[in-house]
Amino acid sequence: MNDTRKYLPQALVIEKDIVNTPLYKIIRAKFKNCEIEVVDRASTRNDVKSGKRNILILARQRGPFLRMCPGTKRHICCLYYNLDIAQGCNLSCSYCILQGYIENSQVTFYCNLDDMYKELDLKLENSRRFYRIGTGELSDSLTFDEITQYGPGLVSYFADKSNAILELKTKSCEIKNLRDLKHNRRTVVSWSLNSEIIAAREESHAPTIKERLLAAKEIQSYGYRLGFHFDPMIYYDDWESDYRRVVDMLFSTIRPENIAWISLGALRYPIAFDQVIRDNYPDTDIVRGELLPGIDLKMRYFQPLRIALFSSMYKWIESYSKDVFVYLCMESDAVWRKAFGWSPGRNAVLAKLLDDRVKN
């Protein structure tokens, strides 16, 4: 990783009641020279007194760590659980939904991990259902792992769970902490992919697609299952040749039998978020596409464009392997049928298909 991608906060805001946690001590030791401000309770909109803006907040998670993905109205959802251990990200993707409600320059790490593991124990020990749980909703799962070391603890925790699997979703190459762990194939390490040109333009602080795939290849050699998420796919003139090329790169790097799933999703965001992207990324073209408000009041590409994106990807992936499970994120039954020729029809059916990929 080159230095421009290295995360270096200008200041730390620390909540008083986490200073005795082991994670606080680990992180504090890494940023010995940072200005610090100790507060009773941090707010994600807090600026430190100095007015510095690149702030790392070390806080207590006061709400539940585990939340079911809210999905989106009248679309098929995979019944996924998010584990909120961090909030904010240093990769600055132009389409990132986080910029709608978190200061771009602020990152929060939750340090009360004992509470998190207690909550997970309670949930998993008292339930007969299967859980797919990921940390990549409010942050990138691995981009900060060198600092937080969240990865090894979580991978080890899930290694002996029979009714749950952990998914670490990332665009980063921060995988060295995952080496030599006893994971028992209970962790799926997933990469978000895009066409190379979109990655360069819209995910400019993240590693290139080639770098991500090389990291995925390394993770494959550690015996983990892998996932890939082409999300958000962007519609532009050369999308067909560019996305096809990434599918080719993927299958020339990763063995299909190690892929737990591949998801596809097209650009979508709440209507009010349109202006936030325009303000933060005035040069981006993504908001100038053929986007219309959908039934869930999110801006989406006109349905035939989404079907064209998904059906082509499905066909290209199938040409490499018919056994790789491909699914759509937040799409309607009609789009599933038109793009793939079938649909799970209901949330529970899609969830079971995904669970079955990783249960054994």
Ligand code: SF4
């Ligand atoms: S990697 Fe994910 S969380 Fe980070 S900026 Fe990009 S979209 Fe947002």
